[in-house]
Amino acid sequence: MEEQDLVRRLRRLRRTVDMLQTDLRHGHLNDKLLAEIESHMEHGIAAEPGCARVRASVDALRESTFTPRQELHTDTIRASEKLKDAIEGVVSGLR
DSSP states (O other): OOOHHHHHHHHHHHHHHHHHHHHHTTOOHHHHHHHHHHIIIIIIITTOOOGHHHHHHHHHHHHHTTTOOOOGHHHHHHHHHHHHHHHHHHHHHOO
């Protein structure tokens, strides 16, 4: 995948994670946004060698949603912050 395409896809993933965080802060776990994050990964990001940290962060985010209790949303918010950091790390390395 070309760098510009990867950056564009990572930015879309970042926006999706932002929307998920907003929902979590309002006490709602949005399954559609989680599915969208998975879709972003399946459509090329996961296959990129430089995105290992992003893949690991998505896995951690997914694991934090296995027990969808309100009091655990804080853990999911933290996991999404780490995912956004991983995305930014890849994007800044490509600029």
